[in-house]
Amino acid sequence: MSGTVRQPEKTKTGLGWIPWTTLVVSIVGLGVAAYLTYEHFTAGTTLACPNTGVVNCAKVTSSEYSKVFGIPVALLGLGFFAGMTVLSLPPMWRTSSPWPSRLRLAGVLVGVVFVCYLIWAELFQINAICLWCTVVHGLTLVLFALVLVREALTPPAS
Amino acid sequence: MARRVEQKAAARERIAAQLAAQQRADRRRRLLLAIAAVVVVIAVVGGLVIIRLVGGGKKTATSPSGSADASIVSALSSIPESTFSTVGVEGVQTTPTPITAPALTANGKPKVLYIGAEYCPYCAAERWPMAVALSRFGTFSNLGTTHSSASDVFPNTPTLSFHGSTFTSQYLAFTGVETTTNQQVNGQYEPLDTPTAEDQKTFDTYNAPPYMQSAGSIPFIDIGGKFVSSGATYSPELLAGKTQAQIADALKDPSNPITKSVIASANIYTAAICKITNNQPANVCSSDAVTAAAAKLGKS
Numbered sequence: 001m002s003g004t005v006r007q008p009e010k011t012k013t014g015l016g017w018i019p020w021t022t023l024v025v026s027i028v029g030l031g032v033a034a035y036l037t038y039e040h041f042t043a044g045t046t047l048a049c050p051n052t053g054v055v056n057c058a059k060v061t062s063s064e065y066s067k068v069f070g071i072p073v074a075l076l077g078l079g080f081f082a083g084m085t086v087l088s089l090p091p092m093w094r095t096s097s098p099w100p101s102r103l104r105l106a107g108v109l110v111g112v113v114f115v116c117y118l119i120w121a122e123l124f125q126i127n128a129i130c131l132w133c134t135v136v137h138g139l140t141l142v143l144f145a146l147v148l149v150r151e152a153l154t155p156p157a158s
Numbered sequence: 159m160a161r162r163v164e165q166k167a168a169a170r171e172r173i174a175a176q177l178a179a180q181q182r183a184d185r186r187r188r189l190l191l192a193i194a195a196v197v198v199v200i201a202v203v204g205g206l207v208i209i210r211l212v213g214g215g216k217k218t219a220t221s222p223s224g225s226a227d228a229s230i231v232s233a234l235s236s237i238p239e240s241t242f243s244t245v246g247v248e249g250v251q252t253t254p255t256p257i258t259a260p261a262l263t264a265n266g267k268p269k270v271l272y273i274g275a276e277y278c279p280y281c282a283a284e285r286w287p288m289a290v291a292l293s294r295f296g297t298f299s300n301l302g303t304t305h306s307s308a309s310d311v312f313p314n315t316p317t318l319s320f321h322g323s324t325f326t327s328q329y330l331a332f333t334g335v336e337t338t339t340n341q342q343v344n345g346q347y348e349p350l351d352t353p354t355a356e357d358q359k360t361f362d363t364y365n366a367p368p369y370m371q372s373a374g375s376i377p378f379i380d381i382g383g384k385f386v387s388s389g390a391t392y393s394p395e396l397l398a399g400k401t402q403a404q405i406a407d408a409l410k411d412p413s414n415p416i417t418k419s420v421i422a423s424a425n426i427y428t429a430a431i432c433k434i435t436n437n438q439p440a441n442v443c444s445s446d447a448v449t450a451a452a453a454k455l456g457k458s
Contacts, residue, residue, distance in 0.1 A: 056309075056311070058311045059309070059310065059311050059312075059313060062311050062312050062395055063312075063313065063398070064398045064399045112199055115203075116199070116202055116203065116206070119203055119206055119207075120206055123206055123207065123209075123210040124206075124210060126313070127308065127309060127313075128309070141199065141200070141203070144196065144199060145192075145196045148192040148195055148196060149189065149192050149193070149196075151188070151192065152185070152188035152189040152191065152192035153185065153188075153189065155181060155184075155185070
């Protein structure tokens with residue numbers, strides 16, 4: 001007999017729609033990032049994207065902004081979505097440890113800052129848009145919103 | 159007694175209701191903060207797009223266009239033999255294709271024909287080893303500097319331009335044709351050099367199957383009617399962000415990745431050119447690096 005309130009959406013029976021959506025978005029992002037990574041290391045010979053005009057994936061993926069400290073951006077994206085996929089698995093939402101939640105939040109914050117940087121580079125430095133990169137950017141923004149809203153809906157641990 | 163129990167229950171309910179209301183308020187506040195953060199990010203992205211649409215953005219290339227500095231021309235023609243031999247031909251992926259065709263000549267000398275364009279990033283990459291190789295047989299004057307198109311792949315790749323240049327050699331003749339500039343007018347690159355009818359015929363004939371995988375690619379290089387090649391032998395990405403002077407300077411260091419690619423290709427071109435100059439000059443054509451490169455010709 002106590003006055004505590006039951007935590008919603010954290011029971012074994014129902015995670016709620018946000019964790020499942022986060023997992024699906026992470027897996028889709030992982031697929032697109034894997035494709036971009038493959039294209040990066042095969043010189044983009046089969047990149048399914050127009051290469052003329054404003055939409056020009058090859059121009060973006062071959063630009064000096066395609067690497068950060070020598071690491072291909074595509075590879076960083078692959079690592080990001082691989083990490084988010086692991087952190088979005090059901091056990092990671094159900095655990096009582098605060099770390100998966102903290103890592104998810106840190107991950108999407110870093111991700112969204114990086115996305116803003118890459119959008120700036122595409123629009124102002126490279127003068128071209130990469131369709132596949134834009135899909136990755138969109139998925140990262142969706143992940144950011146999902147994780148933030150989920151954090152807001154979950155009562156802080158007492 | 160019963161009244162006291164009821165009072166306690168009512169107090170508990172009141173406290174629980176207050177707690178629940180406080181938690182609902184906290185949750186609403188956190189949700190508003192989260193939504194505000196998402197809105198801020200969307201606003202930042204939208205702001206970037208709007209600023210770009212109303213005229214922001216990088217419009218000019220970084221590397222200079224004009225006449226090549228004497229220091230660049232000098233650097234290309236004074237690469238020590240030790241650099242050629244240290245680099246060798248290890249990094250070379252493709253070599254010119256041997257063909258059976260009438261000898262390509264000009265003024266009684268075997269001729270090397272290059273047809274490219276200033277906008278083309280692969281031409282930008284390939285001019286460096288071409289210029290290094292040719293500089294072992296003669297002297298360039300009025301060599302230009304330019305960069306590939308800012309709106310193509312490998313944008314603004316720094317390079318040289320053969321437009322308006324002359325090449326003097328006792329061993330061979332060289333014709334460098336840059337068909338367009340790197341600037342677009344009404345969606346088309348501005349015309350620059352026009353190949354002679356004879357050079358155009360060579361281009362049309364030997365820059366097509368069965369000599370090449372596909373027809374019409376640039377850069378196209380015909381070495382005396384004995385070898386032809388098309389495309390770049392290394393990635394233009396290697397030159398990204400450099401100036402022509404920095405590239406020329408990098409060629410002094412045999413361990414520099416730019417040197418490894420440019421000099422390895424230059425060794426291959428030198429070996430092919432030696433085949434049309436009857437292995438003259440001997441000090442170039444009999445060097446270790448060129449001998450090793452000659453063994454690789456036509457094997458990839």
